[in-house]
Amino acid sequence: MINGVLFRARTSITWRDLPLCYGNWKTVHNRHRRWSMDGTWEKILDGLRAGRDEAEGEDWTVSVDSTVVRAHRHAAVARRWPPADFP
Template structure:
């Protein structure tokens, strides 16, 4: 399969960075699994554009495959492992800023806006 290069797709360097964190591809029920890279590219397309799963272009594979792999990886912690590894790499390279701001502004609402009974 040739790798389609698009604006929502992983580069070779990006994919190599996360490939070892992905589950081993074991086809279930005798089927042939879609490659992880193709599926991740489809998931990225869906996440970045906000389209419904059914509207992801078919070049990424069946939408049900994308959805099932996305939810399976959410449940088994694959996405969390990828995020933690990428964050650690970026931090080690000095690419993260850990300074943040918190705003504690309080806005008072009228008593009726808070659900108080009318007519007291």
């Protein structure tokens, strides 16, 4: 279930497009929503960060890198001024 949530977040797919290897999409979605509302995800993150806080001190930094950069769909047909065929 957790892998299904992480896969969806990583690929930005809709819940209905979640591969069957992660289970029924509706079950994964409902559990993710329920865990988001009751604070379970925050507890998991706090547990994972607890050891890092002690080892690195209070000033440690989390860095996130993304190798995928997407342009807005309208960027493909953006108008230029002057137009390319302008004399």
